[in-house]
């Protein structure tokens with residue numbers, strides 16, 4: 568089969584499409600013929616050698632993918648060849664206490680497709696049957712590949728962790744990314760007023776199109792914390808959705824009201840940040856960390872993706888052969904939403 572693999576650590580140029588053996592589904596596994604895959608920041612971490620838990624190259628990257636069942640391993644029931652499926656990026660043990668209690672984002676054995684082992688930038692992948700999600704007929708493979716992880720993350724952050732309530736104001740920082748463009752929509756579904764930041768007129772219009780009530784263009788208003796306060800009568804947002812990292816986190820904390828919550832995951836502009844701790848404690852601000860998602864959350868939002876209430880935001884679609892070019896697009900300031908690969 569064809570797979571887009573990294574041959575070493577480095578820039579997008581380390582990708583090459585090569586022939587590798589098609590995996591055999593083991594007992595309890597399903598072989599999936601992938602039709603679409605989506606890119607993530609995690610690809611960059613692994614590609615650059617900044618994810619120490621990844622196996623050494625050569626490795627097939629790709630956290631997300633959708634397609635149809637091609638073959639069943641032994642002992643697999645409840646699914647048939649030809650069924651359309653999405654790969655759950657999370658691989659959990661299913662047995663530890665956290666898994667049994669439905670808190671699988673805290674699974675002691677949690678690993679990720681395309682980070683801890685070979686991923687979805689390939690024609691086939693073998694997946695344990697519990698690591699597959701049935702595909703709603705209303706969504707095509709590209710929408711499924713692009714939509715699952717972004718909405719898993721945004722849903723976990725805003726609904727489960729920050730517990731956003733109707734009428735609250737949510738500030739989504741850097742709304743052009745896959746996760747943050749999903750967060751704008753999820754916050755609206757939860758009944759919030761949404762303020763979002765993004766860069767440039769074209770992106771401002773697109774974020775408005777996702778349902779944001781107010782959009783701050785950080786290219787013309789770099790002090791987005793002051794702009795967010797002005798838009799909330801000086802009070803500050805109830806919840807700030809922060810996925811950018813060092814370049815924004817100080818202003819994100821400055822944007823929240825007394826007693827508000829900053830909910831965070833991701834730090835691609837830098838993991839280390841300097842915060843004025845007196846702001847945190849004087850304003851009684853909660854910093855809420857997030858990691859991954861929970862399987863049960865997929866069942867909460869997937870019907871909303873299927874009926875169009877939530878929309879996967881796709882920036883661009885590239886053939887698998889152009890995996891390197893697609894990786895470069897991740898870093899483009901013009902990118903808006905998910906970068907998708909098609910696998911013919």
Ligand SMILES: [Zn+2]
Nearest residue numbers: 660663666674
């Ligand atoms: Zn577990």
